[in-house]
Amino acid sequence: MGSALTFVAAQNGNRLRLVGTPVDQDIVDACRRDGRHPKLEQPFPAGTDFYYCGQWQDAVRGADFVIGAVSSFGVDWFLQDILMNMDPSVPVLSAAKGLTDLEDGTLISYPEYWERALREKGIQRHIYALGGPGTAAEIMQHDHTHVALCGQDPEVLRMMKKALQTSWFHISLTHDANGLESAVAIKNAYALGVAMAIGYAHVQDGGQERPHYNSQAAVFYQAAKEMVKVLQLQQADFDSALIGIGDLYVTVTGARTRKIGILLGEGKTYDEAQEILGGLTLESVVVVRRLAKAMAVKAEKGLVDLAEFPLLAYVMDVLENGAAKDLPWDKFTFENL
Amino acid sequence: MGSALTFVAAQNGNRLRLVGTPVDQDIVDACRRDGRHPKLEQPFPAGTDFYYCGQWQDAVRGADFVIGAVSSFGVDWFLQDILMNMDPSVPVLSAAKGLTDLEDGTLISYPEYWERALREKGIQRHIYALGGPGTAAEIMQHDHTHVALCGQDPEVLRMMKKALQTSWFHISLTHDANGLESAVAIKNAYALGVAMAIGYAHVQDGGQERPHYNSQAAVFYQAAKEMVKVLQLQQADFDSALIGIGDLYVTVTGARTRKIGILLGEGKTYDEAQEILGGLTLESVVVVRRLAKAMAVKAEKGLVDLAEFPLLAYVMDVLENGAAKDLPWDKFTFENL
Numbered sequence: 001m002g003s004a005l006t007f008v009a010a011q012n013g014n015r016l017r018l019v020g021t022p023v024d025q026d027i028v029d030a031c032r033r034d035g036r037h038p039k040l041e042q043p044f045p046a047g048t049d050f051y052y053c054g055q056w057q058d059a060v061r062g063a064d065f066v067i068g069a070v071s072s073f074g075v076d077w078f079l080q081d082i083l084m085n086m087d088p089s090v091p092v093l094s095a096a097k098g099l100t101d102l103e104d105g106t107l108i109s110y111p112e113y114w115e116r117a118l119r120e121k122g123i124q125r126h127i128y129a130l131g132g133p134g135t136a137a138e139i140m141q142h143d144h145t146h147v148a149l150c151g152q153d154p155e156v157l158r159m160m161k162k163a164l165q166t167s168w169f170h171i172s173l174t175h176d177a178n179g180l181e182s183a184v185a186i187k188n189a190y191a192l193g194v195a196m197a198i199g200y201a202h203v204q205d206g207g208q209e210r211p212h213y214n215s216q217a218a219v220f221y222q223a224a225k226e227m228v229k230v231l232q233l234q235q236a237d238f239d240s241a242l243i244g245i246g247d248l249y250v251t252v253t254g255a256r257t258r259k260i261g262i263l264l265g266e267g268k269t270y271d272e273a274q275e276i277l278g279g280l281t282l283e284s285v286v287v288v289r290r291l292a293k294a295m296a297v298k299a300e301k302g303l304v305d306l307a308e309f310p311l312l313a314y315v316m317d318v319l320e321n322g323a324a325k326d327l328p329w330d331k332f333t334f335e336n337l
Numbered sequence: 338m339g340s341a342l343t344f345v346a347a348q349n350g351n352r353l354r355l356v357g358t359p360v361d362q363d364i365v366d367a368c369r370r371d372g373r374h375p376k377l378e379q380p381f382p383a384g385t386d387f388y389y390c391g392q393w394q395d396a397v398r399g400a401d402f403v404i405g406a407v408s409s410f411g412v413d414w415f416l417q418d419i420l421m422n423m424d425p426s427v428p429v430l431s432a433a434k435g436l437t438d439l440e441d442g443t444l445i446s447y448p449e450y451w452e453r454a455l456r457e458k459g460i461q462r463h464i465y466a467l468g469g470p471g472t473a474a475e476i477m478q479h480d481h482t483h484v485a486l487c488g489q490d491p492e493v494l495r496m497m498k499k500a501l502q503t504s505w506f507h508i509s510l511t512h513d514a515n516g517l518e519s520a521v522a523i524k525n526a527y528a529l530g531v532a533m534a535i536g537y538a539h540v541q542d543g544g545q546e547r548p549h550y551n552s553q554a555a556v557f558y559q560a561a562k563e564m565v566k567v568l569q570l571q572q573a574d575f576d577s578a579l580i581g582i583g584d585l586y587v588t589v590t591g592a593r594t595r596k597i598g599i600l601l602g603e604g605k606t607y608d609e610a611q612e613i614l615g616g617l618t619l620e621s622v623v624v625v626r627r628l629a630k631a632m633a634v635k636a637e638k639g640l641v642d643l644a645e646f647p648l649l650a651y652v653m654d655v656l657e658n659g660a661a662k663d664l665p666w667d668k669f670t671f672e673n674l
Contacts (some may be wrong), residue, residue, distance in 0.1 A: 133551060133554030133555060133557075133558065134551045134554070135550060135551060138547075138549065138550060138551040138552075139551065141542075141547065143538070143547070143549050143550075143551040143552050144534070144538070144549075144551060144552035144555055144664070144666055145551040145552070145555060146554075146555035146558060146666070146669055146670065148671075154674045157674070170555065170666045170667065170669065170670050171670060172670040172671045172672065172673075173671075173672045173673070173674055174671070174672075174673040174674070175673060175674055176673060197481070201480070201481070205478075210475075210478065210480070211590070211591060212475065212480050212481075213472060213475060213480075213586075213587045213590045213591030213592075214470060214471045214472060214475040214476065214480040214481065214482040214587060214591075215475075215480050215481035215482070216586065216587070216590065217470035217471070217483075217583045217584065217586045217587035217590075218470065218481055218482060218483035218507065218583065220470075220582070220583050220586040221470065221483060221579050221580060221582065221583030221586075224579050224582050224583070225575075225576075225579050228575075228579070237673065238562075238565075239562075239671055239673055242558050242561050242562050242565070243558060245557070245558065245561050245582065246554045246555065246557050246558030246561070247554065249550075249553065249554045249557040249558075249586070250550045250551060250553070250554035253548070253550045253553065253554075253590075254548060254550030254551075255550075327481070329481055329483070329507045330507065332483055332507065333483065333507050333508060333509040334485075334509045334510075334511070334576055335509065335510045335511075336509075336510070336511040336512060336513060336574065336576055337491045337494070337510055337511070337512055
C-alpha cells in the first residue's frame, strides 16, 4: 500500500521518498536498480527516491508528511524505531489496518496505540490514518477508489487530502478515527468468514467451483450484522460503518484475505494455508484473534452476548482448529415477531 | 423463482402444483411434456403437477398455501385474475420483489398494494411475502440461501417456514413486512448502479475487462448508504436493512440485474440492452423509475434532500438518456469534521 500511495501522490507533483523496513533491504536494492518494486509490474513514478531503513531520517527531512504503511507485524518497529525518534512536528498518516486489544477487552486502533506509547515517553503526537476499500494493485491501475482520512486537525487532514487526491482517488475526511479504523480492521476478520463459506462449498460440490453467490450473500449479511454490532460498541458513526461494509465487499471479492479464507474453508489448516500462499502477510488472522479475545473479555463483563457473534466464533474455530465444518447457518436466522 | 421454490418445498414431502401465467402456455406445455422448465436444466421434483392459468382454481383447491411468484409485470394480473377470485382463507406468500409509488410519494410493497385493492372490493386478506438474497439458479443447486418471510400472523409464518425450510434453505421470520419488502426491492435499483460502474470502467480501460473491485466497492458503499436512507424513510428495522445489503451483494455478483447494468454502463441505451438480453424481465428498471419518482415527490414536500441520493440520480439518468458518463464520484465523498 505504501508503494501504491506513491503512484497516487506523484500525480499531484509530489516528490516521493520511499523507505523500506528492516526486512526490505533487498527490495530497496531492487527498486534502486530497476525503478520498480520486484512484486509490481509498473515502474515507480519518475522522481521517486528509495532509502534503506537506516536512512529514514534523511528521507523524512523537510517532508510535508510521512505515510506509515506497515502491516500489523511492523507496528512495534514503526513505533520504536521511527515514531519514538521523529520530530513530532512532521505529520504522520498511517495506512496500517488493524486493532490492538487491551487486557480489559478494549479495542484500540494502531494510531491510538502509538499515541499512548508515545505519551508515556512524554511525546505528544497525534497520528492521522487512511482507511477504506481499495486494493493496492487497482489503485496503481488508476481504478476509482474511495477512502477516508481521519484525525483531529481539519487543516492537516485537508493538506493530506490535497496531496493525495486525484481524479480517480477520492477522499473523504472524518473526525471519527476510532470508528473508521475499527471498521476497516474488523472487515478483515469477517471477509475471512465469507471466503471460508466459498471454500467449504467448493469441497461440498466436489470441486466444481461454482461461485455460490447465495451462500456468500447469506454470510455477507451476517458479516455486516456482526460488524455493525462491534462498531456500535466502538461508537463508530454511520459513514465509518458503511466504509467498513464497502471494505468488506472489496476484501471478499479482490483481496488476499479471500485467498486464505477459501483455503481454510476447503479444510486446510492455518499453517498449510500460509505455506500455500508463500510470502503473503496474513493480517486478517491477527485481527480475528484480537477481536475474539476482546469480545470474550467483554462477554465476561456482561457487555456483549457472544451468541450474537456466531460468525466470529466460526471463523475463530476454523483458524485455531482447521478442518472447516459447515457454517452455523441456523444461528444466522432470526425471528422478529 | 416460482420454479425454484418448487425444488425447495418438494424436499419436505410437499406436493407441488405449478400454475403458469397467461403468457406461459407454451412453458406449461413443455413442463408437461419434459418434466422440466425449458429454461432450466434440472427436471422438476417427482410429483409436481402443471396447470395452465385457466385451471388455477383446480390447482389451489385444498392447498396449504399459494406462492405468488410473478414479476412486476404480472402484479396486476395476479391481483385481478387470481387474488380477486380466490378463497380468502387460503394463505398467500408473494415472492415478487418490487414497490409501487403512490401520487403522494409513498412507496408501498406489492402485498400492501394488493391488500388495499382487495379491501376496496370488500375482501379482507393479509398477504405474506418472501424476500432475501438468493438467485433461483443457485437455490435449485442446493446452495445455502438465507431468506426471510414477513407478515402478520406468526402461526401462518411458521407453517410456511416449516413447508419451505431445508438443510440448505434457511428462513428468518419478521413482522417488518414493509421494511423487508422495501429493502429487497430497492436493492435492484442500487445494484444497477454498481454494475454500471463496472461497465463504464470496461470501456475506459479499453475492453481489458479488469474486475474493478475498488470502484465496485466505492459504489457499493454509496449504494448501501442511500439504501439505508431510503429504508429509514420506510421505517425498516435493522435486520431488514441488512437483508437488503446481503441482497445487494448477490445482485451485483450473480443476478441478471448485473448484466443490464454493465451494458448500460458500457454506453448502451436501455432499448439496446433489452434487445441484447433477449427475454429477460428487467424489474430493476421498474423500481429505479418508481423510486426516483417517489423521492422527487418527497423532495418537493421537503421530506428528503435529493443531494443525498446522487447514485440514484446517476442510475436514473443513464436509464433515461443512455450514453453513460463517469459516476459522480465527488458526490460520494463526505466531510464529517
